[in-house]
Amino acid sequence: MKVGVLLFENFETLDVFGPVELIGRLKDLYTITFYSLSGGLIKNIHGVSISTEQLATETNNLDIFIIPGGMGTRNEVDNVSLIDSIRRISLTSKYVLTVCTGSALLAKTGLLDNRKATSNKRAFEWVISNGKNVNWIKHARWTVDGKYYTSSGVSAGMDMTLGFLCDRHGLEFARKIAFEIEYNWIEQKENDNFCDQ
Protein backbone atom coordinates (compact mmCIF):
# COMPACT_ATOMS: atom_id res chain seq x y z
CA MET A 1 0.00 0.00 0.00
CA LYS A 2 1.18 3.47 -0.87
CA VAL A 3 1.72 6.05 1.86
CA GLY A 4 2.41 9.68 0.95
CA VAL A 5 3.73 12.13 3.54
CA LEU A 6 3.39 15.84 2.73
CA LEU A 7 6.32 18.06 3.69
CA PHE A 8 6.65 21.85 3.58
CA GLU A 9 9.18 24.28 5.06
CA ASN A 10 9.06 24.29 8.86
CA PHE A 11 7.05 21.12 9.31
CA GLU A 12 7.12 19.85 12.90
CA THR A 13 9.71 17.05 13.22
CA LEU A 14 7.79 14.52 15.34
CA ASP A 15 4.48 15.14 13.52
CA VAL A 16 6.16 13.47 10.57
CA PHE A 17 8.53 10.92 12.05
CA GLY A 18 6.32 9.54 14.81
CA PRO A 19 3.80 8.15 12.28
CA VAL A 20 6.64 7.28 9.86
CA GLU A 21 8.37 5.17 12.54
CA LEU A 22 5.16 3.19 13.13
CA ILE A 23 4.03 2.71 9.54
CA GLY A 24 7.56 2.47 8.13
CA ARG A 25 8.44 -0.61 10.12
CA LEU A 26 5.53 -2.44 8.41
CA LYS A 27 7.57 -2.58 5.26
CA ASP A 28 5.84 -5.67 3.91
CA LEU A 29 2.53 -3.76 3.94
CA TYR A 30 3.33 -0.09 3.36
CA THR A 31 5.79 1.93 1.25
CA ILE A 32 6.35 5.54 2.29
CA THR A 33 7.16 8.40 -0.09
CA PHE A 34 7.80 11.98 1.01
CA TYR A 35 6.29 14.71 -1.19
CA SER A 36 6.46 18.49 -1.38
CA LEU A 37 4.98 21.02 -3.77
CA SER A 38 8.28 21.59 -5.60
CA GLY A 39 10.25 18.45 -4.65
CA GLY A 40 13.86 18.50 -3.43
CA LEU A 41 15.17 19.10 0.07
CA ILE A 42 12.66 20.45 2.58
CA LYS A 43 14.03 21.97 5.80
CA ASN A 44 12.69 22.84 9.20
CA ILE A 45 13.85 24.91 12.17
CA HIS A 46 15.19 21.81 13.95
CA GLY A 47 17.97 21.51 11.36
CA VAL A 48 16.28 18.61 9.56
CA SER A 49 16.58 18.53 5.75
CA ILE A 50 14.62 15.74 4.01
CA SER A 51 14.63 14.67 0.37
CA THR A 52 11.18 14.77 -1.29
CA GLU A 53 9.48 13.95 -4.58
CA GLN A 54 7.46 16.60 -6.36
CA LEU A 55 3.69 16.50 -5.77
CA ALA A 56 2.80 15.98 -9.41
CA THR A 57 -0.75 15.97 -10.74
CA GLU A 58 -0.53 12.21 -11.08
CA THR A 59 0.05 11.75 -7.34
CA ASN A 60 -3.26 10.06 -6.68
CA ASN A 61 -4.86 6.97 -5.23
CA LEU A 62 -2.71 6.86 -2.12
CA ASP A 63 -3.76 4.40 0.54
CA ILE A 64 -2.71 6.80 3.28
CA PHE A 65 -2.03 10.53 2.93
CA ILE A 66 -0.32 12.08 5.97
CA ILE A 67 -0.40 15.84 6.59
CA PRO A 68 1.80 17.08 9.46
CA GLY A 69 1.61 20.40 11.29
CA GLY A 70 4.19 22.86 12.49
CA MET A 71 4.85 26.59 12.34
CA GLY A 72 5.04 26.28 8.54
CA THR A 73 1.26 25.78 8.42
CA ARG A 74 0.84 29.48 9.30
CA ASN A 75 2.17 30.32 5.83
CA GLU A 76 0.86 27.28 3.98
CA VAL A 77 -2.84 27.89 4.75
CA ASP A 78 -2.54 30.79 2.31
CA ASN A 79 -0.65 28.77 -0.31
CA VAL A 80 -3.41 28.19 -2.86
CA SER A 81 -1.39 25.67 -4.88
CA LEU A 82 -0.65 23.57 -1.81
CA ILE A 83 -4.24 23.67 -0.53
CA ASP A 84 -5.50 22.71 -4.00
CA SER A 85 -3.04 19.80 -4.07
CA ILE A 86 -4.09 18.67 -0.59
CA ARG A 87 -7.75 18.74 -1.70
CA ARG A 88 -7.03 16.80 -4.89
CA ILE A 89 -4.90 14.13 -3.22
CA SER A 90 -7.19 13.78 -0.21
CA LEU A 91 -10.20 13.16 -2.49
CA THR A 92 -8.48 10.21 -4.15
CA SER A 93 -6.75 8.82 -1.03
CA LYS A 94 -8.29 5.93 0.85
CA TYR A 95 -7.41 7.48 4.23
CA VAL A 96 -6.18 10.94 5.24
CA LEU A 97 -4.32 11.43 8.55
CA THR A 98 -3.45 14.86 9.92
CA VAL A 99 -1.20 15.54 12.91
CA CYS A 100 -1.33 18.67 15.07
CA THR A 101 -1.99 21.83 13.01
CA GLY A 102 -2.01 19.74 9.83
CA SER A 103 -5.79 19.70 10.36
CA ALA A 104 -5.85 23.45 9.62
CA LEU A 105 -4.48 22.72 6.12
CA LEU A 106 -7.06 19.99 5.53
CA ALA A 107 -9.85 22.17 6.98
CA LYS A 108 -8.92 24.91 4.53
CA THR A 109 -9.81 22.59 1.63
CA GLY A 110 -13.40 22.32 2.94
CA LEU A 111 -13.16 18.53 3.13
CA LEU A 112 -13.57 18.54 6.93
CA ASP A 113 -16.81 20.57 6.80
CA ASN A 114 -19.46 18.98 9.05
CA ARG A 115 -16.92 16.38 10.17
CA LYS A 116 -15.26 15.80 13.55
CA ALA A 117 -11.66 16.96 13.85
CA THR A 118 -9.12 18.05 16.45
CA SER A 119 -5.74 19.78 16.59
CA ASN A 120 -2.96 21.15 18.80
CA LYS A 121 -4.41 22.68 21.98
CA ARG A 122 -2.05 25.64 21.94
CA ALA A 123 -3.07 26.67 18.41
CA PHE A 124 -6.73 25.72 18.64
CA GLU A 125 -8.30 29.14 18.05
CA TRP A 126 -6.12 29.71 15.00
CA VAL A 127 -6.95 26.26 13.62
CA ILE A 128 -10.70 26.82 14.11
CA SER A 129 -10.45 30.05 12.13
CA ASN A 130 -9.40 27.99 9.11
CA GLY A 131 -12.46 25.75 9.16
CA LYS A 132 -15.57 27.41 10.57
CA ASN A 133 -17.88 24.61 9.47
CA VAL A 134 -15.81 21.81 11.01
CA ASN A 135 -17.08 20.08 14.16
CA TRP A 136 -13.94 20.81 16.19
CA ILE A 137 -13.45 18.64 19.28
CA LYS A 138 -10.93 20.02 21.73
CA HIS A 139 -10.95 17.14 24.22
CA ALA A 140 -9.58 14.31 22.09
CA ARG A 141 -6.26 12.53 21.65
CA TRP A 142 -7.47 11.95 18.12
CA THR A 143 -10.72 11.86 16.11
CA VAL A 144 -12.03 9.59 13.37
CA ASP A 145 -14.75 10.60 10.92
CA GLY A 146 -15.05 8.36 7.91
CA LYS A 147 -11.71 8.24 6.16
CA TYR A 148 -10.37 11.27 8.03
CA TYR A 149 -8.19 10.85 11.13
CA THR A 150 -6.99 14.00 12.92
CA SER A 151 -4.74 14.11 15.98
CA SER A 152 -4.04 16.50 18.77
CA GLY A 153 -0.58 18.11 19.16
CA VAL A 154 2.70 16.56 18.00
CA SER A 155 3.08 13.36 20.10
CA ALA A 156 -0.61 12.53 19.69
CA GLY A 157 0.15 11.66 16.07
CA MET A 158 1.78 8.45 17.26
CA ASP A 159 -1.25 7.41 19.31
CA MET A 160 -3.54 8.21 16.35
CA THR A 161 -1.36 6.21 13.97
CA LEU A 162 -1.51 3.21 16.30
CA GLY A 163 -5.28 3.77 16.50
CA PHE A 164 -5.43 3.79 12.71
CA LEU A 165 -3.39 0.57 12.51
CA CYS A 166 -5.68 -0.94 15.17
CA ASP A 167 -8.74 -0.08 13.05
CA ARG A 168 -7.16 -1.66 9.97
CA HIS A 169 -5.28 -4.64 11.45
CA GLY A 170 -6.71 -5.22 14.94
CA LEU A 171 -5.81 -4.35 18.52
CA GLU A 172 -3.19 -7.03 19.07
CA PHE A 173 -1.39 -6.00 15.88
CA ALA A 174 -1.22 -2.35 17.02
CA ARG A 175 -0.16 -3.33 20.55
CA LYS A 176 2.65 -5.47 19.11
CA ILE A 177 4.04 -2.52 17.14
CA ALA A 178 3.86 -0.25 20.20
CA PHE A 179 5.64 -2.93 22.21
CA GLU A 180 8.37 -3.34 19.60
CA ILE A 181 9.29 0.34 19.90
CA GLU A 182 8.80 0.32 23.71
CA TYR A 183 6.03 2.90 23.38
CA ASN A 184 3.36 3.44 26.04
CA TRP A 185 0.45 3.76 23.62
CA ILE A 186 -2.61 5.76 24.74
CA GLU A 187 -5.18 3.37 23.32
CA GLN A 188 -8.35 5.43 23.80
CA LYS A 189 -8.83 8.39 21.49
CA GLU A 190 -10.87 10.17 24.20
CA ASN A 191 -7.97 9.88 26.69
CA ASP A 192 -6.57 13.40 26.51
CA ASN A 193 -4.41 14.69 29.38
CA PHE A 194 -3.66 18.01 27.75
CA CYS A 195 -7.03 19.67 27.27
CA ASP A 196 -7.76 21.21 30.65
CA GLN A 197 -4.27 22.01 31.92
Add this chain to the structure above:
Amino acid sequence: MKVGVLLFENFETLDVFGPVELIGRLKDLYTITFYSLSGGLIKNIHGVSISTEQLATETNNLDIFIIPGGMGTRNEVDNVSLIDSIRRISLTSKYVLTVCTGSALLAKTGLLDNRKATSNKRAFEWVISNGKNVNWIKHARWTVDGKYYTSSGVSAGMDMTLGFLCDRHGLEFARKIAFEIEYNWIEQKENDNFCDQ
Protein backbone atom coordinates in the same frame (compact mmCIF):
# COMPACT_ATOMS: atom_id res chain seq x y z
CA MET B 1 25.36 24.97 22.37
CA LYS B 2 26.31 22.58 19.61
CA VAL B 3 24.44 19.32 19.16
CA GLY B 4 25.71 16.70 16.72
CA VAL B 5 23.52 13.79 15.62
CA LEU B 6 25.28 10.80 14.04
CA LEU B 7 23.53 9.16 11.10
CA PHE B 8 24.35 5.98 9.18
CA GLU B 9 22.39 3.88 6.67
CA ASN B 10 19.34 2.24 8.26
CA PHE B 11 19.25 4.32 11.41
CA GLU B 12 15.96 3.96 13.29
CA THR B 13 13.66 6.90 12.49
CA LEU B 14 12.31 7.75 15.94
CA ASP B 15 15.68 7.17 17.67
CA VAL B 16 16.80 10.28 15.82
CA PHE B 17 13.73 12.46 15.51
CA GLY B 18 12.31 11.98 19.01
CA PRO B 19 15.33 13.62 20.67
CA VAL B 20 15.62 16.10 17.76
CA GLU B 21 12.00 17.25 18.28
CA LEU B 22 12.71 17.94 21.97
CA ILE B 23 16.12 19.59 21.67
CA GLY B 24 15.37 21.26 18.34
CA ARG B 25 12.54 23.34 19.70
CA LEU B 26 15.00 24.94 22.18
CA LYS B 27 16.48 26.89 19.31
CA ASP B 28 17.73 29.72 21.51
CA LEU B 29 19.89 27.23 23.41
CA TYR B 30 20.85 24.45 20.99
CA THR B 31 21.79 24.17 17.31
CA ILE B 32 21.54 20.72 15.76
CA THR B 33 23.77 19.42 12.95
CA PHE B 34 23.41 15.98 11.37
CA TYR B 35 26.65 14.14 10.58
CA SER B 36 27.65 10.97 8.76
CA LEU B 37 30.99 9.42 7.95
CA SER B 38 30.90 10.49 4.30
CA GLY B 39 28.33 13.32 4.40
CA GLY B 40 25.46 13.67 1.92
CA LEU B 41 22.08 11.97 1.95
CA ILE B 42 21.63 9.13 4.42
CA LYS B 43 18.67 6.77 3.94
CA ASN B 44 16.80 4.27 6.02
CA ILE B 45 14.28 1.50 5.39
CA HIS B 46 11.36 3.79 6.33
CA GLY B 47 11.94 5.83 3.16
CA VAL B 48 13.63 8.70 5.01
CA SER B 49 16.52 10.41 3.20
CA ILE B 50 18.21 13.16 5.21
CA SER B 51 20.98 15.58 4.39
CA THR B 52 24.16 15.34 6.53
CA GLU B 53 27.55 17.04 6.95
CA GLN B 54 30.72 14.97 6.78
CA LEU B 55 32.18 13.88 10.13
CA ALA B 56 35.50 15.67 9.64
CA THR B 57 38.43 15.33 12.02
CA GLU B 58 37.67 18.83 13.28
CA THR B 59 34.20 17.78 14.49
CA ASN B 60 34.98 18.16 18.16
CA ASN B 61 33.87 19.87 21.34
CA LEU B 62 30.18 19.19 20.87
CA ASP B 63 27.96 19.97 23.81
CA ILE B 64 25.76 16.97 23.02
CA PHE B 65 26.61 14.02 20.77
CA ILE B 66 23.62 11.82 19.91
CA ILE B 67 24.06 8.26 18.64
CA PRO B 68 20.88 6.51 17.43
CA GLY B 69 20.30 2.80 16.92
CA GLY B 70 18.57 0.77 14.26
CA MET B 71 19.27 -2.25 12.10
CA GLY B 72 22.20 -0.35 10.58
CA THR B 73 24.15 -0.78 13.83
CA ARG B 74 24.56 -4.49 12.97
CA ASN B 75 26.91 -3.44 10.17
CA GLU B 76 28.35 -0.33 11.78
CA VAL B 77 29.79 -2.10 14.86
CA ASP B 78 32.36 -3.53 12.43
CA ASN B 79 33.00 -0.20 10.69
CA VAL B 80 36.39 0.69 12.19
CA SER B 81 36.39 4.25 10.80
CA LEU B 82 32.98 4.97 12.28
CA ILE B 83 33.81 3.46 15.68
CA ASP B 84 37.08 5.46 15.75
CA SER B 85 35.14 8.63 14.94
CA ILE B 86 32.55 7.89 17.64
CA ARG B 87 35.38 7.40 20.16
CA ARG B 88 37.15 10.62 19.15
CA ILE B 89 34.01 12.77 19.17
CA SER B 90 32.67 11.24 22.38
CA LEU B 91 35.93 11.99 24.21
CA THR B 92 35.68 15.71 23.37
CA SER B 93 31.89 16.03 23.78
CA LYS B 94 30.44 17.38 26.99
CA TYR B 95 27.59 14.82 26.95
CA VAL B 96 26.98 11.68 24.89
CA LEU B 97 23.44 10.31 24.47
CA THR B 98 22.68 6.96 22.85
CA VAL B 99 19.24 5.67 21.91
CA CYS B 100 18.31 1.99 21.55
CA THR B 101 21.11 -0.06 19.95
CA GLY B 102 23.21 3.11 19.61
CA SER B 103 24.73 1.97 22.92
CA ALA B 104 26.30 -1.00 21.08
CA LEU B 105 28.27 1.43 18.90
CA LEU B 106 29.41 3.43 21.92
CA ALA B 107 30.23 0.24 23.87
CA LYS B 108 32.40 -0.90 20.99
CA THR B 109 34.68 2.13 21.55
CA GLY B 110 35.42 0.93 25.11
CA LEU B 111 34.19 4.23 26.57
CA LEU B 112 31.31 2.53 28.41
CA ASP B 113 33.60 0.01 30.15
CA ASN B 114 32.74 -0.20 33.87
CA ARG B 115 29.86 2.22 33.32
CA LYS B 116 26.10 1.70 33.56
CA ALA B 117 24.26 1.46 30.24
CA THR B 118 21.08 0.05 28.73
CA SER B 119 19.64 -0.69 25.30
CA ASN B 120 16.73 -2.13 23.33
CA LYS B 121 15.23 -5.16 25.12
CA ARG B 122 14.77 -7.13 21.92
CA ALA B 123 18.44 -6.82 20.94
CA PHE B 124 19.92 -6.98 24.43
CA GLU B 125 22.07 -10.10 24.04
CA TRP B 126 23.58 -8.79 20.81
CA VAL B 127 24.28 -5.40 22.39
CA ILE B 128 25.97 -7.02 25.42
CA SER B 129 28.25 -8.96 23.07
CA ASN B 130 29.67 -5.63 21.89
CA GLY B 131 30.68 -4.44 25.35
CA LYS B 132 31.54 -7.24 27.74
CA ASN B 133 32.97 -4.90 30.39
CA VAL B 134 29.93 -2.61 30.48
CA ASN B 135 27.60 -2.73 33.48
CA TRP B 136 24.48 -3.45 31.40
CA ILE B 137 21.18 -2.73 33.15
CA LYS B 138 18.18 -4.33 31.47
CA HIS B 139 15.45 -2.88 33.68
CA ALA B 140 15.78 0.84 32.91
CA ARG B 141 13.98 3.39 30.75
CA TRP B 142 17.36 5.08 30.60
CA THR B 143 20.66 5.21 32.49
CA VAL B 144 23.04 8.01 33.44
CA ASP B 145 26.71 7.48 34.26
CA GLY B 146 28.79 10.63 34.27
CA LYS B 147 28.44 12.30 30.91
CA TYR B 148 26.95 9.19 29.27
CA TYR B 149 23.19 8.80 28.88
CA THR B 150 21.87 5.59 27.29
CA SER B 151 18.22 4.77 26.62
CA SER B 152 16.16 1.67 26.14
CA GLY B 153 14.44 0.96 22.79
CA VAL B 154 13.28 3.61 20.30
CA SER B 155 10.58 5.62 22.17
CA ALA B 156 12.64 5.61 25.37
CA GLY B 157 14.99 8.07 23.68
CA MET B 158 12.38 10.78 24.16
CA ASP B 159 12.04 10.08 27.88
CA MET B 160 15.84 10.06 28.24
CA THR B 161 16.16 13.35 26.37
CA LEU B 162 13.60 14.96 28.66
CA GLY B 163 15.54 13.46 31.60
CA PHE B 164 18.72 14.99 30.22
CA LEU B 165 17.04 18.39 29.82
CA CYS B 166 15.67 18.02 33.37
CA ASP B 167 19.21 17.41 34.69
CA ARG B 168 20.52 20.49 32.84
CA HIS B 169 17.61 22.92 33.12
CA GLY B 170 15.35 21.62 35.91
CA LEU B 171 12.16 19.57 36.24
CA GLU B 172 9.69 22.34 35.43
CA PHE B 173 11.62 23.21 32.27
CA ALA B 174 11.49 19.58 31.05
CA ARG B 175 7.81 19.23 31.99
CA LYS B 176 7.00 22.39 30.03
CA ILE B 177 8.61 20.98 26.88
CA ALA B 178 6.76 17.66 27.27
CA PHE B 179 3.52 19.60 27.74
CA GLU B 180 4.13 21.72 24.65
CA ILE B 181 4.30 18.61 22.48
CA GLU B 182 1.45 16.91 24.39
CA TYR B 183 3.79 14.11 25.44
CA ASN B 184 3.15 11.86 28.45
CA TRP B 185 6.72 11.88 29.74
CA ILE B 186 7.91 8.91 31.82
CA GLU B 187 9.81 10.98 34.38
CA GLN B 188 11.58 8.19 36.29
CA LYS B 189 14.43 6.45 34.54
CA GLU B 190 13.72 3.26 36.54
CA ASN B 191 10.10 3.18 35.27
CA ASP B 192 10.38 0.54 32.57
CA ASN B 193 7.24 -1.28 31.40
CA PHE B 194 8.97 -3.32 28.74
CA CYS B 195 11.52 -5.39 30.62
CA ASP B 196 9.51 -8.33 31.87
CA GLN B 197 6.88 -8.72 29.16
